[in-house]
Amino acid sequence: MPTITLRLELHKPTKVKQEMYERMTEVNTEFANWLLNHPELNQATSKIFKEFSSQRFPSAIVNQTIREVKSQKKKQKAKTFQKRWCCFNNQNLKIVKKGDFYTVAFPTLEKKIGVPVVVRPYQQTWLDRIIDGTAKQGTATLYKKKKKKKWYVAIPITFEVKQRKETNVMGVDLGLRYIAVASVGTKSLFFKGNPCAFIRRRYAALRRRLGKAKKLHMIRKNGDKESRWMKDMNHKISRQIVRFALANGVGVIRMEDLAGIRKRAASAKEAGRSLHSWAFHQLQTMIAYKAEMSGIRVEWVNPTYTSQTCKCGHREKENRNGIHFKCKKCGYTIHADLNGAINIAKAISGLSA
Ligand SMILES: [Zn+2]
Structure with missing residues (x-):
């Protein structure tokens, strides 16, 4: 409830x-x-x-x-x-x-x-x-x-919320280049991530400069501004994703278990500064909450191999190159994040416990 x-x-x-x-x-x-x-x-x-x-x-x-x-x-x-x-x-x-x-x-x-x-x-x-x-x-x-x-x-x-009777399953993939990609059946929705990354980097740089000048108060103030901006953005994205789900007969939304996403970040420092940490967690929480409010069930999937696996079943790290996916075996090409979202919807590595 x-x-x-x-x-x-x-x-x-x-x-x-x-x-x-x-x-x-x-x-x-x-x-x-x-x-x-x-x-x-x-x-x-x-x-x-x-x-x-x-x-x-x-x-x-x-x-x-x-x-x-x-x-x-x-x-x-x-x-x-x-x-x-x-x-x-x-x-x-x-x-x-x-x-x-x-x-x-x-x-x-x-x-x-x-x-x-x-x-x-x-x-x-x-x-x-x-x-x-x-x-x-x-x-x-x-x-x-x-x-x-x-x-x-x-x-x-x-x-209590009445569970929706619709049966379509939607996958939502989160990433840096595209902050979110949603996929259900043949329909998809993309949110480009670059503006967020840009703003975050800008504030991170500003904080470093201010840090040297020991203007702690200013740092906190800018931190607040940044997190408010991000929160607002996440609200908008999550609202659109759930609206998209409702319009496409979705009864279940699947997302990657965040613990897995954190592990994929290159280093602790990187994870702290990149969108990988709290902003993703916040976005997932908002999507899950809004989905639940609309009677859509949320399931968490194991993130392993979602980005490397082709629809033909072939899995290889080299299948993916940035935002491009090209299967080394069958030659199938697709936007890499969309492929991720499709694999998440299929829960190819199983539901997370
Ligand atoms: Zn293939």
Whole structure:
């Protein structure tokens, strides 16, 4: 079942409320850190809070914090919590609709309050689905954005998607020269990768220059700009790929297992700087997510030999030369990335475990 997270801004909280949210977060963080070293953490119930402090604190939050601390301890992840935002399960944070306005109701230090939230049009559909029960609300988090100083609730939502009955299988190959090539039957879609590589190289060069001048702040700022640009690009590409799939009766999208792609990068340095790393991963994640939302199943295939194998079955490294594929045995020629996409659709090296 797909999950999305709605981030709803609390509508102009008063100073008093903001201070209270701040205080709740502080108490919760201290409590979480105290709990982390408690010898009876595994048997803890919400009553344990009384051992920690005599002040009033909602048991709904205490219960969520206990759960989180337990799981963190199991994973041996956190030694201390920098900040532990207050969380509420779906019994304790309720979405209420009054006319065209929405409020979220949750317990605080004093009492349960209902606060108005800013709702964007696309979020409205989801809130209505929670209210009518066609989507399930997960554990909500009350948090503040660092830079904006605004308070939000993040509400994860899971929902069912009807699997499409269509049976066509589409393969998507990712590469440097062509960032993505999709193939289904005799149809194909190409996304040229050069502009992305160009922008990345330009920013990498800029970062190196700035690095020498030790302008770390500038580096971070440019890094953000670059990743925003890439993210935007990936959104556009993934949207078009899924739209293409829907238009061509696709029920399954196959992509290469990314771990394999990483291994193919020439060196660690190369992998870090090239499109091979996070940008590919991000694009695959976006395609998978959008496909799933549309009822298209996603399968991961073993990437071995996808680029070297001919449709006649002959496999040889020399079959491929850059973007050109020419079979050494039967002479068949095709765009190399398209050949890759076709082989991915066929899953010639099997599905990845
Ligand atoms: Zn051949």
